[in-house]
Amino acid sequence: MKSAWKKYIRPNLFYIVSIAILLPIYLHAVVLLLAITYLIWQKRSLTMRTFIKNKWLSIFILYVLIVSLINRNYIGVLITLVFFLFVIYFSSYLKWVTVERYLKTLNIFVLGSIPVAIYALLVYVSYVFREGYTLLYVFQYANVQTRAESTFFNPNYYGLYCIFAINIGMYLLLKSDYAKRFKAYYYLSFVLNIMSILLTASRMVLPTVAVAIVWFVFWTKRSYVWYMLGLAAVGGIALFINPDLIPRFSSIAYAFQDRFALWDVGWQIFMSNPLFGRGAMSYMNLYYLYTDKADMHAHQLGINTLADYGVIGVIILGFMMKDYLKSIVRLAKQIEYRKEFALISTMLVTVIVHGLMDVSILWTQTGYIFLAVIVPIQQLTEKTK
DSSP: OHHHIIIIIGGGHHHHHHHHTTSOHHHHHHHHHHHHHHHHHHTHHHHHHHHHHOHHHHHHHHHHHHHHHHTTOHHHHHHHHHHHHHHHHHHHHHHHOOHHHHHHHHHHHHHHHHHHHHHHHHHHHHHHHHTTOOTTHHHHOSSOSOOOOTTSSSHHHHHHHHHHHHHHHHHHHTSHHHHHHHHHHHHHHHHHHHHHHHHHTOTTHHHHHHHHHHHHHHHHOGGGHHHHHHHHHHHHHHHHHOGGGSTTGGGHHHHHHHHHHHHHHHHHHHHTSTTTOOOTTHHHHHGGGTOSOOOSSOSOHHHHHHHHHHHHHHHHHHHHHHHHHHHHHHHHHOGGGHHHHHHHHHHHHHHHHHTTTOOTTSSHHHHHHHHHHHSOHHHHTSOOO
């Protein structure tokens, strides 16, 4: 057992976790916790150095913990612990990752989306045949009773992962070595992930993936941008004429009405303590004071962040991210790393645009994949083939 651990598991620990993260929470959470427990024990000094070196990160975690405790927000206390564990994991990940390992990790996320999408399709087909519908069920009914979520927590989270997989796949296609070996699989993943996005029946996912693709193409193949914008314009006109072309799009007015109600509650929670906020997951902890409709969050990343951390917490977040944002600006100025900048900035744009209507990034699977892609900027500037 020890020899197997040393030979197979320990050298590939981050690959194993990256594969496991695509599994349901009751599986990936166990693998992730075991990996973090091992890293805490083996990398104790690294953990201490990480928190000492990144003072604003330490201040933010301590701030969220104190605010959550003061507000008796025990879910927020648990989320603070998750933040802490993720910091431990990704501090070790940064020490481990190289350009080659980074590309292999990205490959896991893209190729892994293929079986995840196939599973989503099988679940959908099984449902429609069992209930006597046609395969076009998701297009035919505004109030669908099944939406693809595959191994993720809900359809919106899965939809965000599909966009991530498309973003990463576009980047990997531009990497010569990987494009040669896996080109056909990348194109297959594009088809399956677009199909899965439709099956999620998530109204915000398709606009987000359109913005992400145009943004990525702008930085890598600028001559194609006008064609992409033309296609987007044609698609927009077609949707205006026939909203049923996209699942549940005909009921978008109701969707906005529902979101406005959620945003209003989130804003009221923020205004109840605008300076300090109410701690992580404050919506879930306090929604009952303003509405009888339960939900996990305000479905808007900006409002949710303000409600959770207040103005002071957002300022601390700004200081925490300052050096990282500077490194992105430096990356953008280096033409030889334009592809890397395109990938990282596209991931950020994806989260911002999708965050206008949802908070799907605040989940273990989507959060893990997002961080694994955007964090290693220094490692990406090493020479690659």
